[in-house]
Amino acid sequence: MAGQTAPHRIVIIGGGFGGLYAAKELGKAHADVTLIDKRNFHLFQPLLYQVATGTLSPADISSPLRGILSKYRNVKVLMDEATDLDPVQKKVMLKHQDVEYDTLVIATGVSHHYFGNDHWQLSAPGLKTVEDALEMRRRIFLAFEAAEKESDPEKRKAWLTFVIIGGGPTGVELAGAIAELAFHTLKEDFRTIDTTETKIVLVEGLDRVLPPYPTELSAKAAQALDRLGVTVKTQSLVTNIADHIVTVKQADQVEEIPARTILWAAGVKASGMGKVLEQRTGATLDRVGRVTVEPDLSIPGYPDIFVVGDLAHYAHQDNKPLPGIAPVAVQQGKYFAQLMQRRLKGETMPPFRYDDAGSLAVIGQNEAVVNLKSVKLSGPIAWFIWIFAHIYYLIEFDNKLIVMIQWMWNYFTRNRGARLITGESTLAQDYGESSSEKSPVEV
Secondary structure, eight states, X not given: OTTOOOXXXXXXXXXXXXXXXXXXXXXXXXXXXXXXXXXXXXXXXXXXXXXXXXXXXXXXXXXEHHHHHTTOTTEEEEEOOEEEEETTTTEEEESSOEEEOSEEEEXXXXXXXXXXXXXXXXXXXXXXXXXXXXXXXXXXXXHHHHHHHOOOHHHHHHHTEEEEEOOXXXXXXXXXXXXXXXXXXXXXXXXXOOGGGOXXXXXXXSSSSSTTSOHHHHHHHHHHHHHHTEEEXXXXXXXXXXXXXXXXXXXXXXXXXXXXXXXXXXXXXXXXXXXXXXXXXXXXXXXXXXXXXXXXXXETTEEEEEEOGGGEEOOSSTTSOOOSSHHHHHHHHHHHHHHHHHHHTTOOOOOOOOOOOEEEEEEETTEEEEEESSOEEESHHHHHHHHHHHHHHSSSHHHHHHHHHHHHHHHHHOOOTTOOOOSOOOHHHHHOOOTTOOOSSOO
């Protein structure tokens, strides 16, 4: 129509919680929105550990981005990967094309951090992607299969030893899930081995598991892990991983733990877009590469570039950065969308403020801890709260329904139907003694 201004061009990089919720909220704005992600689906990362331990399948916690956003006619999805940025020309360089923007929001999240020991990655995979979860699942169930065929008692013991490095929510959830597998789900499935002889070791460098949680809930979680049969080693640092041996230092004592399955849940580092922003805009990065943002989530000196979610270092509330969890990313994505809609009308908006409803971590069946604003819970009640919170945040109705039915079935049967060993491999890789074995799935 004559005289009508062209829609504002908003480009969102990343289809995780922050980017997706920003796109959804902008679905009816007078703006052209482009969401860019190197995957064609949104992944519900908080439940990845259940894929890794055979409770759920990848499709149960994934939703196609185009399907989610199809009803918003002003939103376009591009499956591509951002590689660079020109803030002067207002252009994002992708692998296959360039995209111009009026406003840019970056929500590319974080990946694993091995604290200078990246060579450990092949021996101890982390858990951030579907491929990571499938590789973990392959290693976990392959360990039991290998132990069933192993005649040497010491080698069999190593196959039945699982070491999880990192006592945060991911590490605690992995440890609890593997314990339930070994001591309940699989105990009648094998004829040569007794899966209840499985040893699960959870290693945490600080003085308690779940360090961000209140002390009493950390203690409850440790007690629940002990009841499940998990050995918890706190104030313990992993100093080496080689030849299927984890070297752990606790005070002046050094212990070597032979283990054929080692899983990493100890730290994160920001995606490469953080470094790009530092180079192109002079943005300040913290020690793990997250981008320091203004109270409105923009980059200092660039009111048209925003960072949301795990990549953002937001320290304007209680003088400490917000945690890298899904509710923070969701609220930041929604805030950005509301801010943009007000800006397009010439209005302003107060700074972002995170409404912390609480934190949750599950340890096992009927075992969880919940830290709400005024209530701290553990046990079965906390477990049910955890279930309903995660069902609520799943994106599409079919995912909610499938996961709820699957969890109900698992609750009554203790069965896990997604116990598949997949991925191209060779016997030498899976059963050989070399510490340089290659993962069949990129991690």
